[in-house]
Amino acid sequence: MSLFHSVLSRREFMKGLGITGAGVAATAVSAPVFHDLDELAASVDHPTNPWWVKQRDYEDITSEIDWKVFQQWDKKNNNIPPPSAENIAMRAERDYNYDKEGLVQKIPGRDRRSYALAAMVTGLQTAPAWDGTADLADSNQISFADGEVPIWEDTPENNLQTMRAAIHYMGSNNVGAIELNEHMLRIFDKDAVIFEDIAKGFQDSDKVYHIPSSCKWMITCSIQQNYTHCTYQLREDPENYPGKLGLPNFQGRPAIHRAYGDGRYVDWMLQRFINKLGYQAYKAGVTANVALGIFSGLGEQGRATYMMTPRSGLMTRITNYWITDLPLSPTKPIDFGGTKFCETCGRCSEKCPSEALGSQKEPTWEYSKGNRPGYKGWRVDWEKCVGMGAPGRCGVCHTLCPFNHPNDGTVHPLVRSVSCITPVFNSFFSGMDRQFGYGQPKTYDELNDWWIRDLNAYKADVIHGAGTYNW
Numbered sequence: 001m002s003l004f005h006s007v008l009s010r011r012e013f014m015k016g017l018g019i020t021g022a023g024v025a026a027t028a029v030s031a032p033v034f035h036d037l038d039e040l041a042a043s044v045d046h047p048t049n050p051w052w053v054k055q056r057d058y059e060d061i062t063s064e065i066d067w068k069v070f071q072q073w074d075k076k077n078n079n080i081p082p083p084s085a086e087n088i089a090m091r092a093e094r095d096y097n098y099d100k101e102g103l104v105q106k107i108p109g110r111d112r113r114s115y116a117l118a119a120m121v122t123g124l125q126t127a128p129a130w131d132g133t134a135d136l137a138d139s140n141q142i143s144f145a146d147g148e149v150p151i152w153e154d155t156p157e158n159n160l161q162t163m164r165a166a167i168h169y170m171g172s173n174n175v176g177a178i179e180l181n182e183h184m185l186r187i188f189d190k191d192a193v194i195f196e197d198i199a200k201g202f203q204d205s206d207k208v209y210h211i212p213s214s215c216k217w218m219i220t221c222s223i224q225q226n227y228t229h230c231t232y233q234l235r236e237d238p239e240n241y242p243g244k245l246g247l248p249n250f251q252g253r254p255a256i257h258r259a260y261g262d263g264r265y266v267d268w269m270l271q272r273f274i275n276k277l278g279y280q281a282y283k284a285g286v287t288a289n290v291a292l293g294i295f296s297g298l299g300e301q302g303r304a305t306y307m308m309t310p311r312s313g314l315m316t317r318i319t320n321y322w323i324t325d326l327p328l329s330p331t332k333p334i335d336f337g338g339t340k341f342c343e344t345c346g347r348c349s350e351k352c353p354s355e356a357l358g359s360q361k362e363p364t365w366e367y368s369k370g371n372r373p374g375y376k377g378w379r380v381d382w383e384k385c386v387g388m389g390a391p392g393r394c395g396v397c398h399t400l401c402p403f404n405h406p407n408d409g410t411v412h413p414l415v416r417s418v419s420c421i422t423p424v425f426n427s428f429f430s431g432m433d434r435q436f437g438y439g440q441p442k443t444y445d446e447l448n449d450w451w452i453r454d455l456n457a458y459k460a461d462v463i464h465g466a467g468t469y470n471w
Contacts, residue, residue, distance in 0.1 A: 118254055125261040193209045294307055310338065312403070
């Protein structure tokens with residue numbers, strides 16, 4: 001673990017970059033000045049973002065869009081290609097032998113207790129009804145008929161702040177909003193949703209969702225997975241995947257599966273919260289949820305093809321969304337230098353066992369089967385990715401991003417802020433990430449030590465009800 005921390009001071013590190021003196025002064029000048037907390041909260045669309053994150057105009061994301069080509073995703077004719085029967089059979093035999101080997105030989109990270117750890121969080125949380133009709137008890141609160149008591153009414157700006165406050169309690173600190181104009185409606189799946197002048201939404205016999213045209217807004221939030229625990233899934237397999245990383249350890253998989261469950265849990269709470277304010281909430285018609293997060297300012301498109309955020313890199317497991325008639329002030333896209341950083345980094349693609357992320361550095365307009373055309377960015381080769389067994393049998397790309405690292409030292413937040421201000425040092429930063437040993441698989445001793453970790457000092461577990469007080 002000594003490789004993961006440096007005794008360099010912040011000034012020494014910046015001196016090494018050649019940005020002390022006037023450079024530091026210039027950086028300081030670029031930071032905004034606030035006189036009180038109210039001024040700070042009212043100054044930006046995303047008050048939880050660091051000061052160095054820039055805002056762009058609505059729809060002006062850091063990935064260039066050609067609106068003549070960017071249309072609703074045609075799942076019928078351009079869906080992710082399914083694996084062949086031969087591939088399914090090959091993976092079934094491979095996975096059986098791999099799992100059995102770990103269990104029988106009691107290999108750290110793949111032994112029976114690690115197997116149980118992965119299984120305990122998988123598939124536990126079902127999704128709420130798409131139209132807000134709850135399937136569970138309603139907390140014993142009194143229910144009122146429409147019009148019997150007033151609905152919550154406030155300005156769109158205050159409504160957004162109300163949603164932020166509630167969603168933060170639910171478990172997400174990254175919240176945005178979209179106004180559903182003609183361009184934003186293109187994020188939906190083709191022929192999946194119809195907005196019309198009706199009082200309540202419904203789904204017809206053709207499985208098309210009909211949503212009231214009064215539902216003009218969408219609230220979004222990102223669900224983060226546990227980076228520290230993700231690193232426990234990484235393992236080398238030079239025989240089968242030379243120079244890459246191989247099939248994952250069981251021990252690190254709960255980070256992914258638990259995040260899906262967390263997302264469902266937030267879904268239930270968010271839908272019910274909006275309903276109890278007196279408004280409608282629908283979740284329907286969007287498969288490619290990454291675009292929702294990017295257009296609402298939660299992050300940028302990363303090299304691994306999905307969203308990366310300024311605070312947690314590629315650790316977003318899913319972007320939750322709800323369509324609503326609660327008036328919301330839309331939030332603007334952001335620029336924290338993420339997409340630019342990806343052009344010189346390549347950490348995610350260089351270790352991809354299926355080579356599904358390719359080797360090209362710069363974003364492109366070209367697209368392959370299962371990918372949406374109309375934007376200049378990166379895309380995954382789904383045939384290779386699915387053929388490997390992803391997402392259930394791989395977790396390499398999202399774990400290796402240098403922006404994942406927690407802010408538990410001076411270097412990581414400094415790298416983020418410098419990358420936002422200038423791309424000059426991006427290649428150096430990604431190289432330093434390699435040199436410091438990030439993204440290296442755990443040793444057998446480290447995998448075993450997780451089971452006897454100091455529970456009073458370990459920071460990566462979620463203790464329900466404790467917040468950040470470390471009770």
